[in-house]
Amino acid sequence: MFTGIIEETGTVRRVERGARFALEVRARVALEGLRAGDSVSTNGVCLTVTSFDDAGFRADVMPETARRSNLGGLRVGDAVNLERALALGGRLGGHLVSGHIDGTGRVVSRVSDGNAEWVTVAADAGILRHVVEKGSIAVDGISLTVAAVDGASFKVSLTPFTRLETTLARARPGDTVNLETDLMAKYAEKLLGGTRGGLTLDFLTEHGF
Secondary structure: OOOOOOOOOEEEEEOOOOOOOOOEEEEEEHOOOOOOOOOOOOOOOEEEEEEEEEOEEEEEHHHHHHHHHHHHHHOOEEEEEEEEEOOOOOOOOOEOOOEEEEEEEEEEEEEEEHHHHHHEEOOHHHHHHHOOOOOOOEOOOOOEEEEEEEEOOOEEEEEEHHHOOOOHHHHOOEEEEEEOHHHHHHHHHHHOOOOOOOOOOHHHOOOOO
C-alpha cells in the first residue's frame, strides 16, 4: 500500500523484453532500507524488487501489468515516479493507493493558472465512473485531487512542487499516464450493485449501519 506522495524520480537504466520483461531503475531514496521482495511503486505500479545494488533496483513486469499501464513503453533514460511502500505508523499525506492500475489515460492539455497548472486527462468511461469532483486519483502514482470531471475527462491542478518533483513536469499532450481510482469507490459500486433497489434504509440497518 502506498500514499501517492512521490519520494523521488528514478531513471530507467535497462529494459529487458521477450519471454521475460524486466526493468532496472536507477534510484537513490527508494534504496534506503530496501530488501529483495519489497514493493516499490513505479509510475504508480506496485512492483516487487527482485534484486538491487548501490545504484538501483530490478523488478519483473507481468504481461498484464504491461498491458494495463505505461510501463510497456518505457525506454532507457525515461524518468519514473518512485515511492516505497507505506510503513505502519507513517504519515498518510496523500490517500491510500494500492499500486494496482485500473488503466491508462491521455494528457489532453496543460494550462497555467498563477503558480499552479491545470492538467486535463482523458480516460475511458469505465475509469471515469469512479472519479468524483474533490475525490482522489493517482496519476502515474501521484496522489491528486480531482477538480472537475465530465463524461470524457477529468482535471487536476498541480502545485509547483508536484510539477518539479515528479514526471508530470515532462508530460505533454498526447502522453499516456497510469490511472488508479479510489479503492473505496470500487468497493462501494460492487456492494451497491448487489443490492436490490439500490441503497435503502433497510439495507443499511441489515448491515449494521
